[in-house]
Amino acid sequence: MYNQVESIKLRGGKIMRTTKLLPGLVAFAAAMGMGIAANACTTVLVGKDASTDGSTLASRNEDVDTSWAKHFIVHQATSNGPTQYVSKDNNFTVNLPAQAQRYTSTPDWQQIDGQNQFGEDGINSSNVAMSGTESGTTNSKALKADPFVKDGLAETSILDVVLPYITSAKEGVQYLGHIIETKGSAENNGVIFSDKNDIWYMEIGSGHQWAAVRVPDDMYAVIPNQNMIGKLKLSDSSNYLASPGITNFVKSHKLNGYKNGTVDFALAFGTNSKSDATYNRPRVWDGQRILTPSKKQSITTKRFSMFMKPDHKIGVRQIEKVLSSHFTGTKYDSNGKWVGGYRPINVPTDVESHILQIRNNVPNDIAAVQWLAMASPATSAYIPFYTNIKDTPAQYKLGTDQPDAKSAYWTYKMTRILTDPYKDVLISKDVTPIKEVVNHQLDMNLENSDNHAVHLNGDDLVNYLTEQNQMNADYAQTQFQLLNQKLIQDASRLTKIVQNKDL
Template identity: 25%
Template sequence: MKVIAVIGICLCIVTMSGFSVEACTTMLVGKDASVDGSTMVTHTCDGNYDARVRVIPGQDFEEGAMAPVYKDLCHDSIPGKEMKQAGEIPQVKHTSTYFNVGYPFMNEHQVIIGEDTFSGRDECFNDQGLMMIEMLQVFALQRAKTAREAIQVMGELAEKYGYGDGGETLTIVDGNEAWMFDIIGPGPFWTPDSGKSGAVWAAVRIPDDHVSMASNRSRIGTLDLNNPDYYMASANVVSFAEEMEWYNKEKDGEFLFWKAYNPDPYGAPYYQRRREWRVLSLLAPSLNLDPYLDPEKEQYPFSVKPDKKVSVQDLMTINRDYYEGTEFDLTKGLAAGPFACPNRYPTPKDVKPEYAKDTDWERAISIFRCSYSFVAQARNWLPPAIGGVLWFGEDAPHSTCYIPVYSGVLEMPRPFSSGSRSYYDKESAWWAFDFVSNFADLKFSYMIQDIKTVQQELEGQFFAMQPGIEAGALKLYEEDPQKAKVFLTNYTKNMAMLTLARWRALADELIYKYNDGYVNGKQVGYPTEWLETVDYGKTNVVPAK
């Protein structure tokens, strides 16, 4: 068996270019852990992904219809990486309306999905698998009305048709439950006619009064499959690990999914765990978690009870975090420059100092290369068209504005549903937010205050309007659900375009306010501490003879 594993590694090194590890962060909140009884889920999509939000209407199909299956759906807006049809599967009689983006995230039934990549063992990759993670999300959103159903749809399709992607985590909510779902491939020797499962997967429901998160490492451990209310898994979840000699019950004791399938997360030593520590510490500071936890000896808890009930605004704040006020604060130190910029760009190994070849900058939750992020809530006391609201932000979380997008929305405005990250498009909403984010890096400590002012102005307005908007939508829904959907569509489109117009105006304001390094035409220079650190003025001192 060890020989097979070694061969598998070699094959996978050749074939693994099919998936990305640009990385994301996602959070889950149970309904009894939130301030209003909603379940919540977040996602920061941290890489070059399709940021266009498009509503794909539900359809009815004739008996015998087939559904196309695509590769590279999440990169479709990137030239040269357009989606390609890889096959097809039998279509269902009716599909639900869903929202398509890099990683499709919501349907009309307020089933909402977040995502992050953990990659997992190379030996699990299989290039014959038909299903990529984003395609599983499409089918789940088209065919499921609950989070539990979504997991069952994805699990069954991946097992039958094969999973051809890297290890992935999905966080899934409906109005009642919050689940974490991990999936990985069946190894290079699986074929569609092998008679074996084409995927290995597991899912855990978090307690209703708990919160959880994932950041590029599998966090599912124990699986009590005798408790189907809280645990689900493929039939091979343990046996495949035993077959590959990654788990031995006598030697290892209790089976842990992450230990079998993702024992060595990619990246620098704390690339994943620092974010685990940060999210859990912000939500449950009383736990006093150790930021330097030794992964060989201990793990952070899979889920925790928060110290206080969690709001949408709390999760937005966490999405925007770069360790402010901690020893890892990215606005501090020489690397932040004179104006406390938290961004740290990827550094190739060949230019790293010898002592730091295998380490990296701290990895924040909010990161400059984010395509989009969201905070979403599902509420079981409202009709799904109204109860599901996803607060969507283009580009980096710290410099974006979150706009409300309801489950019942029928279309998005063109600037939010078109464009590409691969070429500048002044009509695209993404580029308006990306410009403000990039320009702010020039004088971050100043400009982020201007950005926060507009964020608070707009988001505060949206939150203040929310009760009235939803009351009006509910009244219309009782008359005719379609009228409510049209009303919410118009509201979402209007708020999206209002935000875009304000962001374009903000860009103009920043350009003239901070022109040539001045602030409204006044000299501000540099912080004294930074000047001292960089030996300011010493070249003008005559050396002693």
């Protein structure tokens, strides 16, 4: 009944035009007690001293639609001279440097006139990672003072016009900041930059105003679709950066958050509404209760600390637990009869989840790993992809909004779909055991390939890493294809049992 009805569609908080709205998305929005136009995505950041192996870890769930394939591609380095980039989405225009580094990305399956859209996350040849964006909402007073720019930089283009041209996380903030100041932003966005030493989280609060904070090495952050950066200590440029004149801007426009010459960015530009109380803050509560269970907090807390110390060191599997959570094990569990109407981290509209790891315990040529889980991280596997490669696995360059038997996205999406009718039974009985086996094997494969790769260099190394990525992709997908066959059988048996009981 929703076909060919012009509607709006979730995209990290952005309102997009489309001619199709899936019933599952409508049902999800209704269950959440919200309109269709809503924010999405959840971010988890882990400083190097808070991680299990000294890596920096920057991660995010990308939430879009209930059936919207993502691809995984690599763009090779180029030196074609000055290039003018023009977004086919909103006509944003910017001149780009002559030299562009190799970088990876996970664009939408759908292009506009051959141009990739929503690159979202990747790592470049300087081992700088970027993830964009964590969508936010600007309060009306700040928006009136500095409106968004219709043809300004949007999430559609943000990765492709920044990541190929930066050599450190901090430089990423400064580079993007200059674009926002001169060209303007089309949206409120949170953007992550990381390298082997630092993670910076940047928030674009209005058309030309932004701020960024460095994640403390011994802490982590869980960030929903709400501005989280608090008091700006702009005299400490090693840990805080912001658009020029931001203090005078906030003061002169009488925005919230100004006091004694300092600015609280979240108060000045963000929101803290009833919607945030059900849609955003509960996700911070859920992530912090998982990583710091010793800290007892209420889900109704009005403002959570942006940075927390974990009770134990955090690795890829702990981040996976957070990004897969639906208030798991609490009375708010959205897989059961939950209360409060709180929006969980893991939702049906997950299209991909990434963990961008820059390691400090291996050579630079193999230090960057882009862990990628297609569709829902709760019913998928994070595949460790090296980014010093010449190509990506074949099945990660396939898939549309229509089901198929070959693409990585639709293999993992089918696992989610097949478990939906009997989540509590099938996930614990079928999915979790396979995930544990696959995760263990992938971890062993990464360790073994690291040990072999240290003896290689140049093209031999790039070719080997590319082959290892394909091997891991094939292995995991085969295991999940077999799992899906078992899920069909088990779901059918459960349906028969339920029907017999009803009779």
